[in-house]
Amino acid sequence: MTENNNTKDPDTGLKEEEMIAVEDSWSMLYRKEHRKESGVKLFVRLFALYSSAIETFPQFRGSSLEEVGKHPKNPAHAMSVMYALASYVDNLEDAELLVELVKKTSISHIERGVGSREFKWVTEIVPDWLDETLEDECTALMKSSWVKLLNVLVAVMSGEEQNTKA
Numbered sequence: 001m002t003e004n005n006n007t008k009d010p011d012t013g014l015k016e017e018e019m020i021a022v023e024d025s026w027s028m029l030y031r032k033e034h035r036k037e038s039g040v041k042l043f044v045r046l047f048a049l050y051s052s053a054i055e056t057f058p059q060f061r062g063s064s065l066e067e068v069g070k071h072p073k074n075p076a077h078a079m080s081v082m083y084a085l086a087s088y089v090d091n092l093e094d095a096e097l098l099v100e101l102v103k104k105t106s107i108s109h110i111e112r113g114v115g116s117r118e119f120k121w122v123t124e125i126v127p128d129w130l131d132e133t134l135e136d137e138c139t140a141l142m143k144s145s146w147v148k149l150l151n152v153l154v155a156v157m158s159g160e161e162q163n164t165k166a
């Protein structure tokens with residue numbers, strides 16, 4: 001738990017001001033009219049930079065970036081991601097619950113051959129995604145706070161990968 005703006009949560013490393021930056025940006029990203037578009041933009045960015053990510057989706061295997069962009073199932077994972085992120089943002093102050101939620105996502109992805117390497121890709125594209133979707137409303141603190149939050153996912157996933165190997 002956090003005590004003041006400068007205190008880091010011991011489990012997530014996020015300070016109070018960083019949690020607020022994530023929540024403020026999320027209230028814009030998750031507006032009902034933008035939700036699907038925001039999620040789709042994140043994954044189009046991911047697929048453009050890392051085409052091997054396309055191959056992890058059975059329904060997209062062998063498709064070009066252009067084909068995936070038009071695929072009727074393209075928004076489905078994007079929306080699943082948005083709902084999962086919403087559950088994390090809702091529980092930033094409850095690190096124990098947050099970590100449990102992230103573990104569920106980690107396990108379901110590891111089973112599909114998606115691991116910390118692929119989740120790290122998301123941390124790389126998130127700053128540009130925030131710039132693109134939030135435009136003038138985007139701040140440097142929002143970008144660094146999201147990277148920190150997503151690095152929690154990467155860390156939890158790495159831990160789960162070790163457990164799977166053990």
Ligand code: HEM
Nearest residue numbers: 053056057058077080081084085105108112114118119122
């Ligand atoms: C912020 C990061 C991400 C979140 C929160 C997330 C969340 C989710 C959720 C909630 C689901 C559906 C339910 C489940 O099986 O857990 C899902 C499915 C899936 N995710 Fe992710 N995901 C993320 C990143 C990725 C990345 C980086 C990849 C691949 C490079 C990926 C590949 C997949 C695949 C292949 C499925 C199954 C899709 C299907 O069969 O329809 N995910 N994801």
